[in-house]
Amino acid sequence: MRHQRKGKTLDRNSTARKALLRNLATSLILHEHVNTTLAKAKAVKPVVEKLITTGKQKTLTSRRKLASYITIESAVNKVLEELGPRYAERKGGYLRIIKLGQRQGDGAETAQIQFVND
Numbered sequence: 001m002r003h004q005r006k007g008k009t010l011d012r013n014s015t016a017r018k019a020l021l022r023n024l025a026t027s028l029i030l031h032e033h034v035n036t037t038l039a040k041a042k043a044v045k046p047v048v049e050k051l052i053t054t055g056k057q058k059t060l061t062s063r064r065k066l067a068s069y070i071t072i073e074s075a076v077n078k079v080l081e082e083l084g085p086r087y088a089e090r091k092g093g094y095l096r097i098i099k100l101g102q103r104q105g106d107g108a109e110t111a112q113i114q115f116v117n118d
Contacts, residue, residue, distance in 0.1 A: 008043050021047050022069060028095075029075045029083070033114035041097045041113040052087055052094045055079035083115070 010017055024044045028034045029051070036044075051069065054062050058080050066076045087094050093116065100110045 008039060010039060010043060022071070025051065026070050026072055026075050028113060029070065029078055030072070033112055035100065035110060035112050037103075038097070038099065038109040038111040041111045045095050045097065045113065049092065049094050051079060052083055053092070055084035056088055058084065 010020065012020065020040070021044055024034065024036065024040060025048050028044065028048055034041075051066060054065055056062075063076065063080060066079055067073070070076050070079070083094075095113055096116050098112045098114070100112055102108065103110050
């Protein structure tokens with residue numbers, strides 16, 4: 001039973017799950033939309049939204065906090081210089097998930113996660 005367990009495990013151990021979410025978040029920031037499974041899209045959405053909220057403040061502290069999670073410097077710069085100011089007036093809900101149907105090979109529910117345009 002999963003009583004009082006937060007988050008989805010995505011059938012991975014903790015280090016593989018953290019690496020998956022980190023790489024998916026970086027790809028989403030760089031490309032602004034990613035096609036993935038519905039479960040992974042739902043898992044990465046709060047992670048990226050917290051990163052964007054951190055990126056609204058263009059300070060050294062926020063840069064270091066972003067750099068500790070996002071390993072690619074260009075993605076950190078994009079959050080601070082482009083995405084943070086874009087959503088400065090918005091209080092949350094920076095991403096949307098669009099269901100795409102089932103994947104041909106294994107029938108997994110697929111979705112596209114993308115940034116909301118203001």
